[in-house]
Amino acid sequence: MEQLLTYILLFSIIIIVGLVSNKLIIPITLLLVIVGMILSFIPQFPKISIDPNLILHIFLPLLIYQISSFSSWFDFKKNIRPIALLSIGHVVFITFTVAYIVHGLIPDLGWPLCFVLGAVVSPPDDVAIVSIAQKIRFPNRVITILEGEGLLNDAAALTLFRFSIAALLTQQFSAAQTLLNFLIIVVGEILYGFLIGELLGQIRKRIKNTSLHMMASLLTPFFAYLPPLILGGSGVISTVATGFVIGHRYVTYFTPEFRLVGFAIWPMISFAINCLIFLLVGLNLRSIIDSIAPLSFNSILVYGSIIIFTVIVARFIWVFIAQVFLPRFLFPSILKKDPYPPWQFPFLISWSGMRGPISLAAALAIPILPNLGNGPNPRDLIIFFVFMLILATFLLQGLTLPWIMKVLNVKQIGEKEAYREHVNELLARKAMIKAALRWLKQYRREYNEDKLLCSQLKLAITEYRDHLADLKNRIDHHPEELEYESEANSNEENRLDIFLKTQLIEVERATLFQLWRRAKVSLTLRNKLLEKLDHRIKHLPG
Numbered sequence: 001m002e003q004l005l006t007y008i009l010l011f012s013i014i015i016i017v018g019l020v021s022n023k024l025i026i027p028i029t030l031l032l033v034i035v036g037m038i039l040s041f042i043p044q045f046p047k048i049s050i051d052p053n054l055i056l057h058i059f060l061p062l063l064i065y066q067i068s069s070f071s072s073w074f075d076f077k078k079n080i081r082p083i084a085l086l087s088i089g090h091v092v093f094i095t096f097t098v099a100y101i102v103h104g105l106i107p108d109l110g111w112p113l114c115f116v117l118g119a120v121v122s123p124p125d126d127v128a129i130v131s132i133a134q135k136i137r138f139p140n141r142v143i144t145i146l147e148g149e150g151l152l153n154d155a156a157a158l159t160l161f162r163f164s165i166a167a168l169l170t171q172q173f174s175a176a177q178t179l180l181n182f183l184i185i186v187v188g189e190i191l192y193g194f195l196i197g198e199l200l201g202q203i204r205k206r207i208k209n210t211s212l213h214m215m216a217s218l219l220t221p222f223f224a225y226l227p228p229l230i231l232g233g234s235g236v237i238s239t240v241a242t243g244f245v246i247g248h249r250y251v252t253y254f255t256p257e258f259r260l261v262g263f264a265i266w267p268m269i270s271f272a273i274n275c276l277i278f279l280l281v282g283l284n285l286r287s288i289i290d291s292i293a294p295l296s297f298n299s300i301l302v303y304g305s306i307i308i309f310t311v312i313v314a315r316f317i318w319v320f321i322a323q324v325f326l327p328r329f330l331f332p333s334i335l336k337k338d339p340y341p342p343w344q345f346p347f348l349i350s351w352s353g354m355r356g357p358i359s360l361a362a363a364l365a366i367p368i369l370p371n372l373g374n375g376p377n378p379r380d381l382i383i384f385f386v387f388m389l390i391l392a393t394f395l396l397q398g399l400t401l402p403w404i405m406k407v408l409n410v411k412q413i414g415e416k417e418a419y420r421e422h423v424n425e426l427l428a429r430k431a432m433i434k435a436a437l438r439w440l441k442q443y444r445r446e447y448n449e450d451k452l453l454c455s456q457l458k459l460a461i462t463e464y465r466d467h468l469a470d471l472k473n474r475i476d477h478h479p480e481e482l483e484y485e486s487e488a489n490s491n492e493e494n495r496l497d498i499f500l501k502t503q504l505i506e507v508e509r510a511t512l513f514q515l516w517r518r519a520k521v522s523l524t525l526r527n528k529l530l531e532k533l534d535h536r537i538k539h540l541p542g
Contacts, residue, residue, distance in 0.1 A: 006046060013039075014275045029278040030398045033391070036282020049287060050280050055361035057229070059273050060154065061239050065221030066270045067126070068151055068243025069251075072523035075144045076151075076244070081334070083148035085323045086349075090149075090315065091156040093322070094122040097314045098307060105303050109378055112168035113369075117382050119160035120363050121311055121389050125356025126150020138405075139413045140522075141341075142348055154358055155236035159185055161362050162232075169367075185233045193241025196224050200242070201250035213258045214265065220246065247523075252513060256534035263531055277357040281390060284360070288387050291380040300381070304388040311389060312397075316350040344408040351404055354393040359386050421525060426475045428512065428521050428529060433468045435511040436504050437461060443500075460500075498540055505537050 014028075017035055021028040039045045076083065098118035103111060129146050138146075163178050200220050207213040224242035229235035251259065292300060324346045328335040363386040366379045444457040509530065516526040 006048060009046075010048075010276060010279055011272070014272075014279060017279075018275070026399065029274055030394055032275055032279040033282040033394055036279045037285045037391075038282075040283050040286035047287065048280065048283050050277075050284055050357070050361060050364055052361040052365040055277060055357055056158075056365065057226075059277060060358065061221040061225035061235065062218075063270055063273060064151065064154070064236055064239045065224065065243045066266050067147065068240045069247035070266070070523075070527075071147060071151070071244070071247065072144070073244050073248040074519055075140075075523070076148050079141065079145050079148060081327065081338075082145050082323055083152065085327075086145065086149040086319070087152035088156045089322060090318045091119075091122040091153050091160065093318050094311060094314055095119045095157075095160050098122070098310055101306065101310045102303075105306060106381075109381075110168075112164055112171070113378050113382070115164040116161065116168060116366065117307075117385060119157055119164050120359050120382065120386055121307070121355060122160070123153040123157040123355075123358060124149065124315075124353045125358060129352045129354065137415060137418060138348070139345065139410060140417050142345055142352075142410075145349060146352055151240045152237065155186075155189070155234040155240075157358075158234045158236065158362065162234075165366070185228075186237060189228050189233050189235070189237035190241050192228060193224055193238035194245055196238070197242035197245025197249075201246055201253075204246075205250055205253035207258075208255055210255065210257045210261055213254065214261055217258075217262060217266075256537050260531065260534050260538065263527065281357050281360055281387075285387070285391075288380075288384055291377075292384045300384065301388075304385050307385055308389050308392045311355075312353065312393070315353045316347075319346045319350040342413075344410050347408065348404070348410060351397055351401065354397050355386070355390045357390075360390060421522065423475070424521055425525055425529070426471065428515050428525065430468065430471050430475065431515060431520075432508040432511045432529075433464055433471065436507050437464045437468065439504065439507045440464065443503075456500075501540055502537065505533055509533050 095118035099114040103114040224239040225235035
């Protein structure tokens with residue numbers, strides 16, 4: 001009962017903070033961290049600690065699956081080079097850089113613990129970035145790269161974390177064996193993820209009961225995540241692969257009723273989890289400070305500040321040199337296909353390096369260690385350094401991102417992309433209506449002896465032509481004023497029987513999928529128009 005009341009209290013706080021954040025440019029996740037920090041110092045407020053197993057084994061697979069299944073495989077594949085350089089190369093670079101710096105600052109920690117700290121702080125948190133991107137418009141390629149990085153960097157970081165913990169406990173480390181194990185984990189999880197995605201996709205497309213299908217959907221990330229985790233992997237890569245398989249190959253086979261429910265429930269689940277874990281991060285401030293109370297606070301702050309500076313600067317170095325400059329300098333073919341981006345793009349990617357709850361959960365998962373002589377407990381020290389980094393990057397980078405966007409004049413790029421996306425929506429709707437018209441004309445030719453049916457079809461063709469002409473006029477003159485009209489086809493549909501209505505929707509849906517496969521529409525636009533079609537078919541009589 002006490003835990004139930006605690007969670008009711010936490011979600012009530014989230015709702016109140018959410019109402020406030022609607023009027024601010026600050027994203028709700030950042031505001032929840034700040035509110036949690038304030039509440040942690042109120043004596044009467046219940047003491048709530050983060051359970052690392054809850055975050056790493058329950059929340060993480062749900063979040064990873066939701067993001068990957070709603071992400072575009074086309075965009076991910078198109079940007080695989082910068083994504084891989086960030087999600088793997090950047091994680092390794094930060095791990096080694098931080099380990100080297102910390103070993104110089106605190107030699108008594110030893111190399112294994114320094115690598116543990118480096119691995120823990122290496123992955124940025126894409127959830128924090130995306131929540132800010134919802135308030136301010138990021139350029140599409142930047143957000144694609146950041147989301148792709150967030151999907152895979154946890155896998156690299158958690159794998160390095162486990163190797164470092166093993167080296168700490170056994171006092172044995174082999175770079176060659178570590179690299180081999182890492183490659184085995186990556187390849188094994190990719191294969192398992194695609195296989196389990198295909199298997200579950202085949203099973204789920206046969207489930208017609210929406211409630212049962214939603215239960216299967218909620219279990220999918222755990223079938224993908226837990227077996228590799230039990231076998232010594234991260235589980236993240238397999239979950240990402242499964243999410244891509246389901247979202248790219250099988251979602252089109254699911255029933256319209258389930259798609260409508262899934263498109264509504266999964267973002268809600270992701271939002272609730274994100275809000276909860278960011279609030280918990282803030283609520284842990286008091287207990288973390290208490291744990292390092294016996295230590296020299298000034299020296300710890302100095303060390304923590306150096307670590308923060310190292311992480312921020314190292315990301316700039318990696319992005320500008322290893323990701324942008326070196327590949328194009330060493331391989332002219334890359335430069336030819338993908339010229340240097342505007343300098344604002346890598347700057348924005350570099351500045352979007354906020355750390356989040358996954359880093360804190362990993363730090364809390366470090367086993368209890370003996371004190372360093374008469375000095376501090378290394379576990380408490382690492383947890384405090386990680387919290388300092390999360391707090392500093394959230395406040396420094398998170399709060400300044402809107403201002404950075406304005407100074408870099410990047411917002412206009414995002415607005416132009418949004419305008420093009422709007423035009424693409426109109427063009428897609430135009431293509432769908434033209435396909436429906438072609439089907440109606442062909443159907444009328446086949447049944448030209450049925451006078452009653454032909455009169456209905458003729459009236460429907462006239463209605464579709466009028467709608468097409470209106471759409472063309474709006475595209476040519478005022479596309480920025482258009483919104484999708486879900487009732488646009490209601491007149492002609494009322495004059496047709498259910499069979500013809502269903503066939504017209506299927507023709508429009510098939511056309512939409514063709515446009516998506518030919519990369520004429522984005523995944524977001526595909527899902528938006530698909531949802532409209534699903535609503536139309538759901539409301540058919542009978």
